[in-house]
Amino acid sequence: MTQSHDAIIIGAGVIGVSIAFHLAERGLKPLILERKTVASGATGHSSGLVRMHYDLKAESELAFVSFSKYFTNWRERVGGECGFMRTGFLQIAKREHEDKLRGNVANQQRIGIKTSIITAGDVKKLAPDFLTDQFDFAAYEPDSGYADATLTTNSMLDSAKRNGATLTQNCEVTAIHTAGAHVTGVSTNQGDFSAPVIVNAAGTWAAHVARMANVSVPLETWTHDVAFLHRPPSLGTFPAVIDDTVNCYFRPEGSALILAAGEDESMRNEAPDAEDQTPTPNFLNNLIDNMVRRIPKIEESGLHSVHVGRDGLTPDQRPIFGAAGPAGFYLACGLSGTGFKISPAAGAGMSELILDGRSKTVDISPFRFERFAEGQLIKGEFEYGHIWK
Ligand SMILES: Cc1cc2nc3c(=O)[nH]c(=O)nc-3n(C[C@H](O)[C@H](O)[C@H](O)COP(=O)(O)OP(=O)(O)OC[C@H]3O[C@@H](n4cnc5c(N)ncnc54)[C@H](O)[C@@H]3O)c2cc1C
Structure with a gap:
């Protein structure tokens, strides 16, 4: 017998779960269908950076609402824990x-984000072990940091x-x-389920899922290697950093480890199902060659572990949030390697689009699906070029 629900969310990553969380708050009883287990896709491999520096105001707004209304207020707003750690965040620019x-x-300050331009000398004060001769300025967000993407998803x-949502795991949507x-x-390996609203939040599988509704989504699989290094005991304090001059990002992971990854090492177009964990x-x-140009003491660290994650990448490396194809069908995918930090606000915006016809908490309309067909790819106001080279 077909079971009936108010909405079906395909995918229990942080995006699908955030949409379910917000729909359930509004009184709907959504069903989340997950082909494996919660956070088994990109979410469970996320580096968890929570910062607001983007070269696009609309993305900074999503990150700001997520930061100020959720990550720093998690227990009251959501309940449970998200593991937010305030380390400060530096965007080091060429x-x-x-x-x-x-x-x-300046755009971010207009939004209300606590950020400022600081000099290389100021960076040296924040991170005494950094070499600071290859750049002059950085953006600094003193209150940003990182959170635990799996914990975030589970608490939402x-x-x-x-509030009435249900989850079925090991349940793959096939039609x-x-x-x-x-x-x-939808049809699944566990039977059929009906609903007037279906949200495709299937991460890097979203193009495959969209084809089931005769919708063609331009999405490639982006493969991203991440290393955990033992923190050298003599290494002083440092914030989370995206360093465009040495093409990598890194942050403290608790007190004993450093998480680090490259910006120019990503493989493209693996099958979404690739499970390989070999970098x-x-x-x-x-990575080490690049990082020692910023932190010479990295030479003293040892490797703790490496993992490989995969996310859906769109042609402009910006997310897709909006209606597509048949009435009642929605896309929340193509998070392009940066979707964790915006997931709370994105879920709020998607739930409003579904229930009220337009987003209110934050404007998600710039991320509409039609932009690809119209040749209107998103460009940042002060674009640095693609994040992932
Ligand atoms: C290595 C790595 C590091 C990252 N670091 C950061 C970071 O520091 N900060 C940041 O903001 N973002 C980061 N990101 C990006 C962020 O983690 C992702 O954008 C976000 O987790 C995407 O969530 P999602 O819910 O869209 O996708 P996913 O987490 O991939 O979830 C999609 C789910 O859909 C399920 N699914 C697929 N097909 C079907 C089907 N047919 N039926 C049922 N279920 C299906 C999958 O099993 C999967 O669980 C990183 C991503 C990676 C891979």
Whole structure:
């Protein structure tokens, strides 16, 4: 017998669960269908950076609402824990990007984000072990940091369940059904489920899922290697950093480890189902070579572990949030390697789009799906170029 629900969310990553959380808060009883287990996709491999520096105001707004209304207020707003750790955040910019850095920081300050331009000398005070001769300025967000993506997802899920959402794991959606011009439900390996609203939050599998509704989503799989290094005992304090001059990002992981990854090492177009946890052959050597240009003491660290995650990447490396194809069908995918930190606000915006016809908490309309067909790819106001080279 077909079970009926108010909405079906395909995918129990942080995006699908956030949408379910917000729909359930509004009184709906959504069903989340997950082909494996909660956070088994990109979410469970996320580096968890929570910062607001983007070269696009609309993304900074999503990150700011997520930061100020959720991550720093998690227990009251959501319940449970998200593991937010305030480390501060530095965006180190290439010398030729100084004007862009200033433009982006000014945009972010207008939004209300606590951020400012600081000099290389100021960076040295924050992180005494950094070499600071290859750049002049950085953007600094004193209150940003990182959170635990799996914990974040699980606590939103617990809250959604308390409000009537349900989750079925090991349940793969294999078909999407329509009647006339409207979605009616899905088939899965555990039977059929019906709902007037279906949200495709299937991460890097989203193009495959969209095809089930005759929607073609331009998405490639982005493969990202991440290393955990033992923190050298003599290494002083340092914040979370995205360092465009040495093409990597890194942050403290608790007190004993450092999480680090490259910006130019990502493989493209693996099958979404690739499960391989072997990093690209030169990943570690290149990462360490790059990092010692900023932190010479990294030479003293040892490798703790490496993991490989995969996310859906769109042509403009910005997310897709919006309606697509048959009535009642929505896309929340293509998070392009930066979707964790915006997940709370994105879920709020998607729930409002579904229930009220437009987002209110934060404007998600710039991320509409039609932009690809119209050739209107998103460009940042002060664009640095693609994040992932
Ligand atoms: C290595 C790595 C590091 C990252 N670091 C950061 C960071 O520091 N900060 C940041 O903000 N973002 C970061 N990101 C990006 C962020 O983690 C992702 O954008 C975000 O987790 C995407 O969530 P999602 O819910 O869209 O996708 P996913 O977490 O991939 O969830 C999609 C789910 O859909 C399920 N699914 C697929 N097909 C079906 C089907 N047919 N039926 C049922 N279920 C299905 C999958 O099993 C999966 O669980 C990183 C990503 C990676 C990979």
